[in-house]
Amino acid sequence: MSKIKNIIIFASGSGSNTENLILKLSEAKLKVNWFVFTNNPKAGVIKRCEALNIKCEVFEKQSFFNSSLVEQKILKINPEMIILAGFLLKIPTTLIEMSFPIINIHPSLLPKYGGKGMYGNYVHAAVIENKELFSGITIHKVNRNYDEGEVIFQKKIRLEQNESITSLAKKINNLEMKYFPDVVARLIN
Numbered sequence: 001m002s003k004i005k006n007i008i009i010f011a012s013g014s015g016s017n018t019e020n021l022i023l024k025l026s027e028a029k030l031k032v033n034w035f036v037f038t039n040n041p042k043a044g045v046i047k048r049c050e051a052l053n054i055k056c057e058v059f060e061k062q063s064f065f066n067s068s069l070v071e072q073k074i075l076k077i078n079p080e081m082i083i084l085a086g087f088l089l090k091i092p093t094t095l096i097e098m099s100f101p102i103i104n105i106h107p108s109l110l111p112k113y114g115g116k117g118m119y120g121n122y123v124h125a126a127v128i129e130n131k132e133l134f135s136g137i138t139i140h141k142v143n144r145n146y147d148e149g150e151v152i153f154q155k156k157i158r159l160e161q162n163e164s165i166t167s168l169a170k171k172i173n174n175l176e177m178k179y180f181p182d183v184v185a186r187l188i189n
Contacts (some may be wrong), residue, residue: 004031005080005188010087011038011056013120015045017085017105017176022052024181030188035077039064039089067094074098080188084142085180088119091142102142103187104149105180107172109156110138114147124168127159134158135168137175139183153183 011018022034036049036056049056063069074082074095084091084104091102106114106123112132113123127135136156141149155175159168 004033006033006035006077007188008035008037008074008077008079008082009085010082010089011036011043011045011085012040012088013043013045013086015043015048015086016173017180018045019048019052020177021083021085021181021184022054025185028181028185030185032188035079037069037073039087045086061089064089065092067092070095070098081184082142083184086119090116090146093144096142096144101187103152103184104140104142104147105176106138106140106147107135107169107176108138109134109136109154110140110147110151114138116146118147121165121169124165124172128163128165128168132159135172137172137179139180152187153179155179 009018009021018036025032034054036045036054038045038056038058039061041058046056059069079100081100082102096102108114108123108127113126134156136154138151139153140151143149157171157175
């Protein structure tokens with residue numbers, strides 16, 4: 001019988017990746033205790049978690065950086081893995097140095113269009129403005145620098161000649177929904 005895995009998700013936004021991960025991994029019959037945290041009291045992820053009957057805990061930014069969240073919550077959970085799904089805060093060194101892996105999904109083909117401030121439509125706008133032929137997603141390990149951790153998985157798509165931020169965002173979201181759960185399932189098995 002396989003052990004139940006404790007998985008933490010940090011999210012700051014709508015929660016579409018969080019919801020998709022939880023649904024797809026439960027369809028795959030993986031035994032997971034989900035713990036969702038957000039730094040944004042207005043984040044859509046809160047309502048998505050309520051609908052899934054999973055608690056989403058809102059935390060203060062200060063508790064994230066002064067280690068009280070790590071000491072009072074995360075260490076007690078003893079996660080198999082931490083997943084960043086649209087999480088915008090930089091991960092503190094104390095958390096990175098723990099023994100569990102932290103992975104992130106990014107809406108570009110890293111190392112291009114990564115770093116502080118490069119998320120969501122900012123990434124798509126930069127890709128289009130620079131007339132890139134391809135974009136895609138990158139799932140990577142988290143290290144001390146934004147979007148510089150070891151790449152675990154990439155999937156690329158070709159941009160159309162008349163690509164808009166909206167159309168590119170939709171294509172990237174489709175890639176995230178398709179591939180992120182598969183990669184996470186492979187990593188926790």
